[in-house]
Structure formats: C-alpha cells, structure tokens
Amino acid sequence: MHGDLRPGEALTLRGIGKMFDVSMTPSREAVRRLVADGGLILSASGRVTTPELSNERIEELAAIRALIEPELASRALPRAHIALIERLQTINGTIAETVAKHDEVGYIRANLEFHRTLYLRAQAPAMLALTETVWLQLGPTMRALYARLNRTEVPHNHRLIVAALRAGDEPGLRLAVRSDVTQGLRMLTV
Amino acid sequence: MHGDLRPGEALTLRGIGKMFDVSMTPSREAVRRLVADGGLILSASGRVTTPELSNERIEELAAIRALIEPELASRALPRAHIALIERLQTINGTIAETVAKHDEVGYIRANLEFHRTLYLRAQAPAMLALTETVWLQLGPTMRALYARLNRTEVPHNHRLIVAALRAGDEPGLRLAVRSDVTQGLRMLTV
DNA sequence: CGGTCGCTTTTGTGATCACATTCGCGTCAT
DNA sequence: ATGACGCGAATGTGATCACAAAAGCGACCG
Secondary structure, three states, rough: OOOOOOOOOEEEEEHHHHHHHHHHHHHHHHHHHHEEEEEEEEEEOOOEOOOOHHHHHHHHHHHHHHHHHHHHHHHHHHHHOOOHHHHHHHHHHHHHHHHHOOOOOHHHHHHHHHHHHHOOOOOOOOHHHHHHHHHHHHHHHHHHHHHOOOOOOHHHHHHHHHHHHHOOOOHHHHHHHHHHHHHHHHOOOO | OOOOOOOOOOOOOOHHHHOOOOOOHHHHHHHHHHHOOOOOOOOOOOOOOOOOOOHHHHHHHHHHHHHHHHHHHHHHHHHHOOHHHHHHHHHHHHHHHHHHHOOHHHHHHHHHHHHHHHOOOOOOHHHHHHHHHHHHHHHHHHHOOOOOOOOOOOOHHHHHHHHHHHHHHHHHHHHHHHHHHHHHHHHHOO
16 A cells, blocks of 8 residues: 555565465465455466556546545544644655655655545545555555656645645535545556 | 345354355455455454444445445446346346345345446446445345335336436436435435 | 353464465577 | 477465364353
C-alpha cells in the first residue's frame, strides 16, 4: 500500500517467511489475504507479484476513489472538530518534510495517513475498508508516479481540504477531495 | 454471498475440509481469503463465523451499494444492447419461479445474477469486484431478510431497470437501481 | 436448584515434508 | 549469432503433526 514494492515485483513464500522469520504457512495466509484484496496478483502457476496496472485499470480505481472518498469526507465534516483539523495540518507538515527529503515511500505513507485521519471521523468502517483496498491496489503504482513527479511542495488540494473543513463548506470539501484524488492519478495514465 | 449460511453460523477448518474432502490447509486459505473480504469474521480466539451485522453496518453497506451500483449501471447503459436486456428479462423470470417456490437462496442467487449481468457490461472489473465484496458481507443477512419478507412477485424495480435500459434513460436507470438496492435493505434495519 | 470448578475434547497455529510443476540458465545445434 | 532443448534449482500445494488455547460439559458444592 505504501509503495515499498515496485509494480511487477515478484515475491516467494519462502522469501517472505525468511523476511519475518516464520515458516511458509503464515506467509501463505498473508499472501492469500492480499491476493483476495487485489494487493497482489496470483499467476496461473501460483507465483505472486505486485500488480502492474493498465491505464484503464488506473482510471477505474481513480474513479472509485473519486466516488467514495468525497462521501467519506462529507460524512466526516459534521464531526470534524478543531483538534482533527490541527492534526491534519501537522500531517501536511510531515508531507512537506518527505517532499524536501525526496522520500517517496514516506510521502505516500503520510499522504494516505492524511486521508485516513479524515475518513476515520466518518464513522463508516466498511466504506473506509473498501477505500483502503483500493489504496492497496494502487500502492506499487503510486510509487512509480511520485518518483517521476518530483513534487516541490504540499499538494494544494490538501490545503483546500483543510480550509473547507474549517469553513464547514461541504460542496467545497467534496470538490477538493475529488480533485486531490483524481489529479495525481491522471498524471499516471500516459 | 448467496445466503447459504445463516448470520452467526460457526465454521471450523476441519469441518470445511471434510465438506470438500481436503485437509485443513486449503480450508484455511479459503477462510483467510473470505475473512479478508469481510465475508467471514475471525474471532479473537481464531474461530470463524459468518457476520451478524448491526443496523448501522447494514445501513452503511446499503449506502455503499447505493453509491457504486448506479454508477455501474450508468456505465453499462451505452453498451446494453437488446440481447442483454432480454437476458435480464429471462433472469427476472427465474426470480419469479424462485418466489413461487419460496426458494430463498435461489432468489438471492438470481437477484445477484441480475445485477451482475448488467454490471458486467460496464467494463469496470475493479468496481464490480468491490461491489461483490459488499454482497458477500450481506449474504447471510440477506437470507434472514428475504425469509421474513415473503415476496409475491418480481421486484418492481427490476422492471423499472429493464424499462430504463430500453429507453436509454440514464437518470431513470440510476434511480431505479438505487431504489432496488436500498429498498430491500431498509426493511432489514428494524 | 443454580453456579462454579476442573477435565476432556475440539480447534487454530505454525512447522515440516514429499511431490509435481515451473522457472532460469547454460549448452548445443543450426 | 540465434534459437531450441534439457537439466538442476526453486517454488507452490496439500497433508500431517505437535502444541497451546479455548470451548463444551459434567460433577460437585453451596
């Protein structure tokens, strides 16, 4: 989910087991779970790799994000008190640091934490879980995107989101979230 | 997904293995996959049961369906030629038979097949997959619903959906799908 | 009669093994 | 130089086992 793995990277059960000092059995269960959620691809021969998404698939996943995440933000809005907004700003600060350090994985992690922090307030665990499976599918691809993007600052839309939360501006919030979600991924489909 | 299991029904790895004449290993993998998708619940002690959904959870899952399925229908609309519409009507006929026979599991199966047949035309596999995980979570609960409902005919909304497809009426289609999805589940939250 | 304690059975976990398949790579022939 | 062939290493699969935890159940006590 955080882009630790590149698209198309291969994994082996024994290799994962060694990584975490366990046998093949727990590795298999973890892999099967990730495969079920689309976070890993199981080839016909049983080999496991991270997904290499086609442009159509990326657009589709972006469309799903654009559908669900504004809804989550909208549900979180009435419950977003000042402490939450300040926390979001702190995360934006962390994002700025990762940008300065060219830390791609850290950037993705902080970016998703920004969204998750907001959506947790929506009190919609199933919706959030679905969204996270989409993030999971996009993880390796996002890394490829942000590596080639070379940001210089915190995404503008994150500031718009915070501003809309402060103002209690529901349509503005939906729009800002939708833009934030769509924009980065649009750049990927080359 | 089809309501073969009641809400809260317990399963054991060895039991599943015997059912399909395999050892515990494949049972575990299948269970882990279903747990990952929310189709089964893993208790703290590792025991596995079907989910007993709270009213809030049911409403949330209904909201997700109401969000995604109209979108799928809308995307399928331009590609819905006459053969597809006739197939949908055939499925409605099957639904009528299951209603007459008070075959609850058959009803759920045919109902979902109606939706899946339409959505397959949307050319949006990720969106369809997400929707099916929602169906999976609702499976056992749906059975409880339709058992208590005692339908007498094919849902009105299914006919509205077919009519909207024929007319190329996109707003009408979205509305009919949304109603079909919401209506049944609203009845569950008592 | 009801509740609590303790034992037996059931169950999930993680490790290991044998086996079939597949992959990777070097060799050889054209 | 290029392609196909073949062999050895690596990999996934399913079964089985030992173990610890939990659940079910009965007996015993108040």
